[in-house]
Amino acid sequence: MKNLNYIVLLIIGIINASVSADEYHYKDILIGDRAAGLGGTYVAVSDDPSGMYYNPAGIVYAASQKLSASMNTYNIRKTTYKNALAGKDWVRSSSLLLPNFFGVTQPLGVGTFGISYAIPDSAIEDQDQTIPLDISPNDGNNATTDFTINFNNQDNTYNAGPSFALKISKNLSMGITLYGYTRIQEQIFNQVFEAPLSHNDIAAVEATETIAAVDAVVNTEDVYHMENLYISRKEYGIKPIFGIMYTPYEKISLGITFSNTWMLSNTIVRQEVCASTLRNINTTLCKQGELNRLKTEFEGTREFPWELATGIAYFPSNTLMLTSDIVIYKGINATTKPMFNISAGIEYYLTKTFALRAGGFTNNANTPELIPGVINRYPEHVDLKGGTISLSNFTRSSSLSFGVVLTKGTGEAQVLSGSPNLQVTEILGITAFMSASHSL
Amino acid sequence: MHTHFIFLFLLLLAISSFPLLADNFRLRVHTQTLSLLTEEDIHAEIHFGKTVAARLLGQYPPYDNKALTRYVNLVGQALVLNSPRQDITFHFSIVNSNTINAYSTPGGYVFITTQAIKTMQDESELAAVLAHEIAHITEKHIVNEFKIKGKDDSITSGITRIVGGSKDSATVAFQNAVDKAVDLLLSRGFKHDDELGSDQVAVTLLAQTGYDTMALERYLRRVIKATEEDDRKKSNTHPTTDLRLDTLNEYQKSSDLILHFPQGKKRFQAITSNNL
Amino acid sequence: MKKILLLLSFIALSTNAFAADEYLYVMSAKAKLLSKPVFGSQHLGLISKGQKVITIKKTNNWFQVKFKGKIGWLSRLTVSPHPPMKRVKVIGLAKADISQHSRLRASSVSTTAAVRGLRADNPRVSEQVSDYAALEKMEAFGVSDNEVFAFLEELE
Known part of the structure; x- marks a missing residue:
């Protein structure tokens, strides 16, 4: 009997497409080899092309003025929703090989000019999962069926644009990066459920105490539910980053950046199809015995939270550096909460040509904690913690870095749309990166 | 109580005697390798300098006179022996031209025009002009401007090129730099700071070698006179001569470099009158 | 304890002095x-x-x-x-090197001309001819250090 209850939930509350969206975290992909090795702690360091992303004021301190840097990452991310589907875990995984940063800087007049391109957020999910469900009622007859999910999601955020930084005085510099912001998402989500239930099965179920539940399920011989969703999203905007770098004492560097994204246009196209034989299904899209389509187009903009980042770095010697950042994000409205991330990193040169870096960071969810018993607007809340380690090798004109970023966190989600049930959710991310930089 | 003070004093002394790094504390230890010169770099410099020198010779044919060439080489090498660059071999050549000028290319190639020698009155003036050209080489003005460096053949930089996706466009870049260097020497001219810096190194070299340090100023004044009638446009390869003389004067005064060492007038006139 | 600190500061001082x-x-x-x-x-x-x-x-x-x-x-x-x-001595350019350059010259000149925008008043640069024979002759000419020292001795 237990299983049938799950089927009820499963069918009525088919999977909510908006779980695990990229925008629930701000620090999913670390940019820049040195920065990534330091756990993304770079606001007070920032002295290479990836500094244009973290704190443009720092690029004036680059050891060599003409620099180029590029980074490639291989990212695996696994999100497990415990017991989400008829007592089974639903696992979403994303893996991608991503050239996620390129930047060049060069002196221009009194300052330093640069251009960079960064992908701070990216997911490529490709899932074809068939979950076998045992729906045998207690009559001893075996009945099994499959729940099939085909899920494909590509969601990338791009930042690209110029930077300019100036040394105002010996211990103060300022910089600005003007990124164009683009987010492009395409998602296809198919869910198919078919239950070869016989009248006998149903009769057997009806004999038990949960008649209402069975009633909700079926009264025909062959039950199916099919839902298809296609989402296409295009967001365009600008993201200026203002930065200041200040040296209050020798060997101490302070960095502050303020940034915000203004969305200029946003187009979301949603196409949904539902066909169902479920008796008392009654949503806008799905009605028993009908094949319904719904196409919605949305144009408008959404608000982004501003970010205020502050960092401190300490350079006790030319082989050791310690740094820490706090990034505060404003809440957008009553439902997205203000939150912050902290990070810290250490860099140590084993030799003149090998540097070891390690860092730790938080990647907290910007969604509020889920309230049990109601349907939450943002159906996921998972705070993540991460650790990084990297090794760089320097030659006279170039450097090469390898590193690993590990992120992990446990939280809650409401996977099934229309259901207030909470699922324990685990996220595990592993990113391997390799990056190269040249002095030109 | 006393030991406390001694201890404090010593500790303060210890701390304060750490070398102060001003604002370069951000530079990490790997950047030290940036300034290290390798043999490959010098190879690259010589190779580059040769190519530019061959172009200059294609432009200005050498003045074929053994005695005068030997004389110019002796003066030049005397300065070189007192210069800080013993890692390259310097070569001096006289070229046939009616313009008053001298050129040098990286790797140690120095050229002086016949007209320039005709404008000089003594050996210290010849030494001054050669020293100025040697200074462009020892101070690596062209090498730095065009970032002439040896190839980095390490495994790391090989992988870096692959990761970074940079193409090996070294040959094109080389030719491009050669063209630009020829342009710099023949028309664009050095940066003013480089010219003024070379003047200062030149007078120091004169002093170290034992030549009259006022020779450069004397020569420059004469060149102004000679070219004034002509057309002062020509001096786009050298900074405004007035500014140049003022800066040089100031430097010589402040550095005690007003030294009336020998001028070698007799020897100079004997050789040039017979061979020019 | 005090003595140890004293000793430590002595060491700090002496290493600094050594480093200096x-x-x-x-x-x-x-x-x-x-x-x-x-x-x-x-x-x-x-x-x-x-x-x-x-x-x-x-x-x-x-x-x-x-x-x-x-x-x-x-x-x-x-x-x-x-x-x-x-x-460091590099005597002469390898033959292949020279021929490579002569082959490269035409194209490289046109490339740079395009990039730089050649000035009309200075067409010489674009028509560069290299004289490697003269260069070799220039390199072959040498004077010994002793000759130079003797030459300097006679300076008056």
Whole structure:
């Protein structure tokens, strides 16, 4: 009997497409080899092309003025929703090989000019999962069926644009990066459920105490539910980053950046199809015995939270550096909460040509904690913690870095749309990166 | 109580005697390798300098006179022996031209025009002009401007090129730099700071070698006179001569470099009158 | 405890003092060690290329150094913090190299011309001819160090 209850939930509350969206975290992909090795702690360091992303004021301190840097990452991310589907875990995984940063800087007049391109957020999910469900009622007859999910999601955020930084005085510099912001998402989500239930099965179920539940399920011989969703999203905007770098004492560097994204246009196209034989299904899209389509187009903009980042770095010697950042994000409205991330990193040169870096960071969810018993607007809340380690090798004109970023966190989600049930959710991310930089 | 003070004093002394790094504390230890010169770099410099020198010779044919060439080489090498660059071999050549000028290319190639020698009155003036050209080489003005460096053949930089996706466009870049260097020497001219810096190194070299340090100023004044009638446009390869003389004067005064060492007038006139 | 701290600060101090001991290397063929930071001052001796001296003091153009017990002054252009490199010689260009260049010339000239925007008043640069024979002749001409020293001796 237990299983049938799950089927009820499963069918009525088919999977909510908006779980695990990229925008629930701000620090999913670390940019820049040195920065990534330091756990993304770079606001007070920032002295290479990836500094244009973290704190443009720092690029004036680059050891060599003409620099180029590029980074490639291989990212695996696994999100497990415990017991989400008829007592089974639903696992979403994303893996991608991503050239996620390129930047060049060069002196221009009194300052330093640069251009960079960064992908701070990216997911490529490709899932074809068939979950076998045992729906045998207690009559001893075996009945099994499959729940099939085909899920494909590509969601990338791009930042690209110029930077300019100036040394105002010996211990103060300022910089600005003007990124164009683009987010492009395409998602296809198919869910198919078919239950070869016989009248006998149903009769057997009806004999038990949960008649209402069975009633909700079926009264025909062959039950199916099919839902298809296609989402296409295009967001365009600008993201200026203002930065200041200040040296209050020798060997101490302070960095502050303020940034915000203004969305200029946003187009979301949603196409949904539902066909169902479920008796008392009654949503806008799905009605028993009908094949319904719904196409919605949305144009408008959404608000982004501003970010205020502050960092401190300490350079006790030319082989050791310690740094820490706090990034505060404003809440957008009553439902997205203000939150912050902290990070810290250490860099140590084993030799003149090998540097070891390690860092730790938080990647907290910007969604509020889920309230049990109601349907939450943002159906996921998972705070993540991460650790990084990297090794760089320097030659006279170039450097090469390898590193690993590990992120992990446990939280809650409401996977099934229309259901207030909470699922324990685990996220595990592993990113391997390799990056190269040249002095030109 | 006393030991406390001694201890404090010593500790303060210890701390304060750490070398102060001003604002370069951000530079990490790997950047030290940036300034290290390798043999490959010098190879690259010589190779580059040769190519530019061959172009200059294609432009200005050498003045074929053994005695005068030997004389110019002796003066030049005397300065070189007192210069800080013993890692390259310097070569001096006289070229046939009616313009008053001298050129040098990286790797140690120095050229002086016949007209320039005709404008000089003594050996210290010849030494001054050669020293100025040697200074462009020892101070690596062209090498730095065009970032002439040896190839980095390490495994790391090989992988870096692959990761970074940079193409090996070294040959094109080389030719491009050669063209630009020829342009710099023949028309664009050095940066003013480089010219003024070379003047200062030149007078120091004169002093170290034992030549009259006022020779450069004397020569420059004469060149102004000679070219004034002509057309002062020509001096786009050298900074405004007035500014140049003022800066040089100031430097010589402040550095005690007003030294009336020998001028070698007799020897100079004997050789040039017979061979020019 | 106090004694240990005292000892530690002594060590800190002494290592600093040790670290501050800076060396310089003579770069010119023979550097004149002078009694005062003035050219023409009393001549204390010649230090030849590659010799290591201890720096005592530095001014804009002079280093006060210690060498073999003698303290004197060296002009800034005669020394460097890095030891001198061996003389690098590249005699002649490899044949392949030259032919490669001659092949490259036409295209590289057109490339740079396009990039730079050649100036009409200076067409010479675009029509460069290289004279490698003259270059070889220039390289072949040499004078020995002894000839140079003798030549300098006769300077008056």
